[in-house]
Amino acid sequence: MNQEDYAPEDAPGEDAHDEDGAEATRREAGEAESSRASRGWWDRNADEYQSEHGAFLGDDRFVWGPEGLDEEEAALLGPAASLKGKDVLEIGAGAAQCSRWLAARGARPVALDLSHRQLQHALRIGGEVPLVEADAGRLPFRDASFDLACSAYGAVPFVADPVGVMREVHRVLRPGGRWVFSVTHPVRWAFPDEPGPEGLSVSASYFDRTPYVEQDEQGRAVYVEHHRTVGDRVRDVVAGGFRLLDLVEPEWPEWNSQEWGGWSPLRGNLIPGTAIFVCERD
Numbered sequence: 001m002n003q004e005d006y007a008p009e010d011a012p013g014e015d016a017h018d019e020d021g022a023e024a025t026r027r028e029a030g031e032a033e034s035s036r037a038s039r040g041w042w043d044r045n046a047d048e049y050q051s052e053h054g055a056f057l058g059d060d061r062f063v064w065g066p067e068g069l070d071e072e073e074a075a076l077l078g079p080a081a082s083l084k085g086k087d088v089l090e091i092g093a094g095a096a097q098c099s100r101w102l103a104a105r106g107a108r109p110v111a112l113d114l115s116h117r118q119l120q121h122a123l124r125i126g127g128e129v130p131l132v133e134a135d136a137g138r139l140p141f142r143d144a145s146f147d148l149a150c151s152a153y154g155a156v157p158f159v160a161d162p163v164g165v166m167r168e169v170h171r172v173l174r175p176g177g178r179w180v181f182s183v184t185h186p187v188r189w190a191f192p193d194e195p196g197p198e199g200l201s202v203s204a205s206y207f208d209r210t211p212y213v214e215q216d217e218q219g220r221a222v223y224v225e226h227h228r229t230v231g232d233r234v235r236d237v238v239a240g241g242f243r244l245l246d247l248v249e250p251e252w253p254e255w256n257s258q259e260w261g262g263w264s265p266l267r268g269n270l271i272p273g274t275a276i277f278v279c280e281r282d
Contacts, residue, residue, distance in 0.1 A: 021217075022214040022215060022216055022222050022223070023214065023215050023216075023217075024212070024213070024214050025212075025213055025214075025215065026208070026210040026211065026212060026213065027210065027211065027213050028210065028211065029160060029211045029213050029221055029224045029226075030160050031137065031159070031160040031161050031164075033160075033221050033224065034158060034159060034160045034211075034221070034224040034226070035114070035135055035137070035159070036221075037213075037221040037222055037223055037224045038114055038115075038158045038223075038224065039114050039115060039116075040222060041222060041223045042113075042114065042115035042117065042118055043115050043116055043117040043118075044117075046094075046115055046117035046118045046120070046121055047117070047121075049094075050094075050095055050118075050121045053260070054095075056068075056258065056260075057095075057097050058097060059095075059097060059100060059125050060097060060100035060101050060104060060127075061097055061098075061101055062097070062098040062101040062102065062152070063097075063098075063152065064076070064152050064182045064248075064250065064274065064276055065152065065153065065182050065250060065263075065273065065274035065276070066258075066260040066261075066263035066268075066273060066274065067250040067251070067252050067253065067256060067263070067268060067273060067274055068253060068255075068256045069248075069250040069274075069276075071098070071101065072101075074248070076180045076246075076248065076276060076278050077148050077150060077178060077180055078148075078178065080105050081105075083102060083105045083106060083107040083148075084105065084106030084107065085106060085107070085108070086107045086108065086147040086148055087107075087108050087110075087145065087146045087147050087148070088102050088107045088108065088109040088110070088146060088147065088148040088149070088150065089109070089110050089112060089139075089141070089145075089146045089148070089149040089150075089169075089172060090102070090109055090110065090111045090112065090149075090150055090151065090154075091112050091136050091149060091150070091151040091154050091155050091165075091169070091181075092112075092113055092114070092136065092151050092152075092153065092154015092155040092156075093111035093112055093113045093118075093119075093122065093131075093154065094113060094115075094118045094121070094122070094154070095118060095119075095121040095122045095124075095125055096109075096111035096119075096122035096125070096127070096129050096131065097125075098111075098150065098152060099111040099127075099129040100125075100127050100129060103127065103128065103129055107148075109129055109130075110129070110130045110131075110132060110141075110146075111129050111130070111131050111132070112131075112132040112133075112134055112136070112139070113131075113132075113133065113154070114133070114134070114135055114136070114155070115133075116133055119131045119133055136151075136154075136155035136156075136159060136165045136168065137159060137161060137164045137165050137168060138168065139168045139169070139171070139172050141172045142172070143171050143172065144172070144173070144174045144175075145172045145174075146172055146173055146174065146177060147173070147174055147177050147178075148173075148177060148178050148179075148180075149169050149172070149173055149177065149178075149179045149180075150179070150180045150181065151180075151181040151182070152181075152182050153182055153183065153184075154181075156181050156183050157183045157184060157225050157226060158224060158225055158226065159226065160211075160224075160226060162226070162228065162233075162236045163236050163239045163240055165240075166179075166236055166237060166239065166240020166241070166242065167239075167240045167241065169240065170240050170241040170242060170281055173281045174281070175281060175282065176280065176281065176282075177280070177281045178245075178278070178279065178280050178281075179242060179279040179280070179281065180276065180277065180278050180279065181276070181277055181279075182274055182275065182276040182277075183233070183274070183275055183277075184273070184274065184275075185249065185271075185272040185273055185274055185275040186206070186227065186228060186229050186230050186232075186233065186275065187206060187230075187271060187272060188262065188271070188272075188273060189204065189206060189208075189227045190202045190203070190204055190205065190206040191203060191204075191262075191271070192262075193261060193262035194262055195259045195261070195262055195263065195264030195266065195267060196264070196266065197266070199262055199264075199266075199267055200266075200267065200270065200271075206229065207229065208227070209226075209227050209228065209229075209232070210227070211224055211225065211226045211227065212224070212225045212226075212227070230247075230275070233275070233277060234247075234277075237277060237279050241281065241282065242279035242280060242281055242282075243279065243280050243282060244277065244278070244279055245278045245279060245280055246276075246277075246278040247275060247276070247277060247278070248275070248276040248278065249272040249274070249275060249276075250272075250273075250274050250276070251268070251269075252265055252268025252269050252273075256268075
């Protein structure tokens with residue numbers, strides 16, 4: 001997956017604390033605070049993230065989420081043969097695993113991430129993919145620069161202005177371009193972020209859009225994730241100028257026995273963990 005992200009393993013909720021002593025709460029967080037927190041969190045945690053999940057992600061696989069749905073199988077960007085010669089923007093690319101997969105199929109990907117440390121891991125793995133450090137809400141590209149755009153858990157869950165991101169992606173795509181992104185399935189926000197039985201009981205309102213924030217002793221956000229309902233996400237896509245072609249909810253496969261944060265075979269066989277939005281620019 002392109003990683004800017006999976007949520008930390010602590011469940012959103014009042015008075016929780018992560019292992020570094022940050023307080024977990026629900027409160028408003030604006031665009032600048034969210035961006036600053038995301039950059040800092042991923043710069044600090046990129047090494048651990050790549051060490052823990054690198055084997056699952058591979059160096060050149062394109063995985064859409066913890067379920068293990070692979071673009072090789074899903075073809076959400078189009079048949080693999082159609083990718084040759086296409087200009088593709090990967091947003092929230094992390095170590096650029098997805099971009100390497102695209103390059104191996106003849107595409108011309110550009111891997112963008114907010115985190116400098118994540119992009120250093122992309123350099124460590126190697127390859128010829130161009131790397132860009134930038135915010136998804138302010139893409140440093142000319143209009144109509146790309147044929148396709150994709151993001152596997154990158155950027156979208158962490159921005160306060162998702163419509164702004166949609167409009168930026170729309171701007172840099174050519175007419176008819178496809179935009180595919182995956183996020184934590186919105187229904188998961190009603191449940192504790194736990195892989196076992198305790199993660200199967202509703203503990204919060206699905207309709208509470210208050211962001212999940214981890215903050216330090218001075219009240220400064222060190223991690224922010226924004227909740228949108230399924231309907232919100234659809235409206236964001238449309239407000240950004242896209243048509244929604246498909247909404248994919250991957251089922252948990254029999255071969256996948258891993259636990260990843262709140263994702264697990266137990267939960268994956270009962271409730272969806274990932275939502276993938278397949279969109280097209282008119």
